[in-house]
Amino acid sequence: MANRSNEPLLWALFSGGGVAAAFLIPILLFLYGLAFPLGWLQSPGYERTLELVQHPLVRLGLFLLCFLSLFHWAHRFRFTLYDGLQIKHLNPAINLFCYGGAVTGTVVAAYLLWTLP
Amino acid sequence: MKPSTAYRQYHPKWYRTRVSTLWWSRRWSYLKFMLRELSSVFVAFYVVILLLQLHALRGGPEAYLEFQEWLKDPLLVVLNGISFLFVLFHAVTWFNLTPKAMVVRLRGKRLPNLLVAAPNYAAWLAISGLIVFLLMRQG
Numbered sequence: 001m002a003n004r005s006n007e008p009l010l011w012a013l014f015s016g017g018g019v020a021a022a023f024l025i026p027i028l029l030f031l032y033g034l035a036f037p038l039g040w041l042q043s044p045g046y047e048r049t050l051e052l053v054q055h056p057l058v059r060l061g062l063f064l065l066c067f068l069s070l071f072h073w074a075h076r077f078r079f080t081l082y083d084g085l086q087i088k089h090l091n092p093a094i095n096l097f098c099y100g101g102a103v104t105g106t107v108v109a110a111y112l113l114w115t116l117p
Numbered sequence: 118m119k120p121s122t123a124y125r126q127y128h129p130k131w132y133r134t135r136v137s138t139l140w141w142s143r144r145w146s147y148l149k150f151m152l153r154e155l156s157s158v159f160v161a162f163y164v165v166i167l168l169l170q171l172h173a174l175r176g177g178p179e180a181y182l183e184f185q186e187w188l189k190d191p192l193l194v195v196l197n198g199i200s201f202l203f204v205l206f207h208a209v210t211w212f213n214l215t216p217k218a219m220v221v222r223l224r225g226k227r228l229p230n231l232l233v234a235a236p237n238y239a240a241w242l243a244i245s246g247l248i249v250f251l252l253m254r255q256g
Binding site: 017018019021022023024025026027028029030031032033034036037038041042043044046047048049050052053062065066069070072073075076077079080083084085086101105108109112113115116117 | 136138151155157158160161163164170171172174175177178181185188193194197198200204208211241244248251252253
């Protein structure tokens with residue numbers, strides 16, 4: 001047990017996040033980042049959005065999207081720095097930044113979704 | 118007891134060719150790999166936007182209106198446009214991984230890559246359609 005690596009778990013989160021991000025983020029980013037601000041489509045207002053997000057399944061889905069996507073980023077970005085820029089001497093700091101950031105974002109997401117009216 | 122291996126204090130360095138830091142800029146396929154890896158930054162960027170949206174939603178109608186106005190900032194529109202392209206790139210490369218990871222045979226013949234990846238695209242279309250329907254539905 002002593003030498004068990006947590007790499008498989010991190011890789012599973014990376015992979016799960018890859019799936020969640022691929023299926024959900026393009027359309028959401030297209031709508032909220034481009035179509036609604038530029039007036040191509042009528043944006044659903046506050047009431048409608050809140051009503052949707054209040055649904056337990058939507059809450060759970062959004063939580064999983066945040067959680068998995070952030071760990072996807074953490075894992076991939078870590079290796080982008082490792083392979084792409086060959087920053088190896090800063091490994092502990094990079095790991096702390098990536099996985100620490102992912103954990104923080106996940107906690108914030110859980111808090112926001114949990115305390116939503 | 119004598120150690121079975123003799124250690125030399127000054128171990129000669131192994132020969133390793135130096136790889137330039139910009140090794141990935143030399144060839145299109147390498148650059149594509151780096152861009153694909155970088156797409157993860159834009160995935161995280163979207164999550165931040167989503168968290169800000171949830172925060173605004175918690176703040177009430179006025180805070181949400183302010184958030185929506187903020188999204189109209191030209192700088193943010195450009196940033197979101199770039200992010201959208203990267204996220205799209207992530208999705209396409211991710212879906213095309215399926216035929217690379219598994220070989221599907223039908224009556225002894227290997228199915229073409231496009232057919233193996235097709236269910237991903239179908240599910241993508243269905244999920245995107247469902248989200249548009251939920252958000253645009255009246256009442």
